[in-house]
Amino acid sequence: xxxxxxxxxxxxxxxxxxxxxxxxxxxxxxxxxxxxxxxxxxxxxxxxxxxxxxxxxxxxxxxxxxxxxxxxxxxxxxxxxxxxxxxxxxxxxxxxxxxxxxxxxxx
Numbered sequence: 755x756x757x758x759x760x761x762x763x764x765x766x767x768x769x770x771x772x773x774x775x776x777x778x779x780x781x782x783x784x785x786x787x788x789x790x791x792x793x794x795x796x797x798x799x800x801x802x803x804x805x806x807x808x809x810x811x812x813x814x815x816x817x818x819x820x821x822x823x824x825x826x827x828x829x830x831x832x833x834x835x836x837x838x839x840x841x842x843x844x845x846x847x848x849x850x851x852x853x854x855x856x857x858x859x860x861x
Contacts, residue, residue: 755820756830756859763830766861772826776853777818779811782846811850812836819852828856 756763815836823831834854841847 755824755828757816757820757834757854758830758832759834761833763832763859763861766830766859768830768832768857769860770858772823772828772856772858774853775819775822775826775828775831775856776851777815777820777822778849778851779815779818780841780847780849781807781811782842782848807848808838808850811848812852815850815852819854823854823856826856828858830857830859831855832857 756766762768819831819834831854834852837851837853839849839851841849
């Protein structure tokens with residue numbers, strides 16, 4: 755499955771549009787990661803716990819989108835857009851949404 759943020763794929767021709775596909779993940783951040791991130795905010799440095807959570811959420815959302823595109827008979831997704839949001843009263847939830855257009859390409 756080809757997944758790209760561009761509206762087309764160089765050297766390939768879109769022969770059929772299958773429709774919009776979306777993958778969404780909402781992930782809670784646990785107390786230990788929150789504590790570690792707070793300490794890193796205070797002392798400086800990167801928050802590995804949050805970074806790993808972000809990577810996992812993004813990969814899961816993209817995987818969901820690809821699965822949905824395959825079920826529609828597509829072999830590529832073009833025009834992909836990633837969106838990240840922080841949710842919850844304490845901002846302890848992360849939402850990752852990825853969307854694109856499922857297409858059939860030849861070439």
